[in-house]
Amino acid sequence: MLFVADPLEHLKPEKDSSIAMMRELARRGHAIWACTPRELVWESATVRAAARPIALRAQADPGGGLAAAADAWYLAQSPAVRRLVDFDAVLMRKDPPFDGEYLYATHLLGAAVRGGARVFNAPSALRDHNEKLAITEFTQFIAPTLVSCDPREILAFREVQGEIVVKPLDGMGGSGIFRIAAGDPNTNVILETATQDGSRTVMAQRFLPEIASGDKRILLIAGRPVPYALARIPKPGESRGNLAAGGRGQAQALSARDRQIAEALGPILEQRGLLLVGLDVIGDYLTEINITSPTCFVEIHQQSGFDVASAFVDALEQRLGP
DSSP, X not given: OEEEOSOGGXXXXXXXXXXXXXXXXXXXXXXXXXXXXXXXXXXXXXXXXXXXXXXXXOEEOTTSSEEOOTTOSEEEOOOEEEEGGGSSXXXXXXXXXXXXXXXXXXXXXXXXXXXXXXXESOHHHHXXXXXXXXXXXXXXXXXXXXXXXXXXXXXXXXXXHSSEEEEESSOOTTTTOEEEOTTOTTXXXXXXXXXXXXXXXXXXXXXXXXXXXXXXXXXXXTTXXXXXXXXXXXXXXXXXXXXXXXXXXXXXXXXXXXXXXXXXXXXXXXXTTOSEEEEEEETTEEEEEEOSSOOOHHHHHHHHOOOHXXXXXXXXXXXXXX
């Protein structure tokens, strides 16, 4: 199993879903390899990578489970050049931003697929589903939303909606998100910054006060929802629930509305080659569709007992066959 991801030393063993996947795969006897997108190479119709085989190390945690030592959760051997088609599966787990280099990586992975490699999530699906813009296909589930690079359009939208949030189309973890209330004296400078003086397209959405109860991450595996979401609750004085922005994660059973959204989108997205998806829902509204490197496996497992990594590997192994 080859993980195409950020450098291993950047991953956080106490919460990283990629590591949870690796642990479950290793437990079942799969060999784990890793590389970064920069190590992908195309030549003569073949995609290869200088990848490292890794062994996972673990230590007992106070809860009785296993947790990697923060400074040594893995042992990596020297890199070896391997063709991607020679792996049973390639898992694209590189975090955003979805910039030019990420785009080029999806093209290289697509070339590997044409050569017989099995890549999850499908490279073409990664390109076709911008994590912010993908919600525009499912307008029945979203709050009032505007996509534009024109500050005048966004100002007019705010006049109608009252309070809004503005966010970039290529970020993650709450980075670059602004909340703008009616009459905010900083509105113009915020929009100048967010749109880079009208040269960058952003998404504006009506502010949802339900964020106080959490920005829910609903995981879809092979089109089916995990029965628990992780509600990421903002810290005091903050309107972003993202864990990277200091939010607190609280696992909770899916509501009827959560299930309605998940069951409507799940089969559609799975058919397009998206084995793993993270839906973000605030209150009753879908706000994002995360497909690059959905997370929250560890928190949901620890708090609810539902083993997300095991469910994911079950689905992956079913895709790979005997």
